[in-house]
Amino acid sequence: MKIYVSVFLILFLQLISNLCFASDTNIFANEKAVLGREISLVTVMSNTTGRGGHSSLIIKSTETVIFDPAGRVRSKLLKEKADVLYYIDQNLEDFYLSVHARKTHHVVKQSLSVSDIIANKALNLAKTNGPVAPALCTRSVSLLLRKLPRFGSVKVTYFPEKLMESFGKIEGVRTKKIFEYDEHDKQKTLIELEKKYGEKK
Secondary structure (H helix, E strand, C coil): HHHHHHHHHHHHHHHHHHCCCHHHHCCCCCCCCCCCCCEEEEEEEEECCCCEEEEEEECCCCCCCEEEECCCCCCCCCCCEECEEECCCHHHHHHHHHHHCCCCEEEEEEEECHHHHHHHHHHHHHHHHHHCCCCHHHHHHHHHHCCCCCCCCCCCCCCCHHHHHHHHHHCCEEEEEEECCCCCCCCHHHHHHHHHHHHHC
């Protein structure tokens, strides 16, 4: 009788353990995407070499921010703290993407609708990440994504084009490419865009 009780207790404890320590992927497998909740990977790609130059994330949760690790585009229109751009609306998102798209580079925006839980977790991770050292933008973005349910297949990498490829394999991703052919002088382009989008606010 004692043996049967012991076996029963062992099986019961294993069941409880499996429930308590289920992975994020299992817990959130049935989480449904919420309208307006979205994570977008932004990749700046060379028009000549096909290599990536920068990675960032647009996170639409209870607020919209851009996680722009080691980003060099800073503007009076963008409120930045520790590599996170705050108070992003559609005009400022368009401004940010337009700054990066130019004669020499285009922008690839890959978007995935997510649940409230996933969007909030991404937002909190971005806010607490802290400033990122130069040349580590893609690594920091890929590490953040790896911590989120549904993004476990994303590979940690230093190369923007590799992350873009990995992200694109997630079911449900929508891809948009942005080409613009303004001057290569980014500072001149930035001033022109500040004037254009500043008038819209």
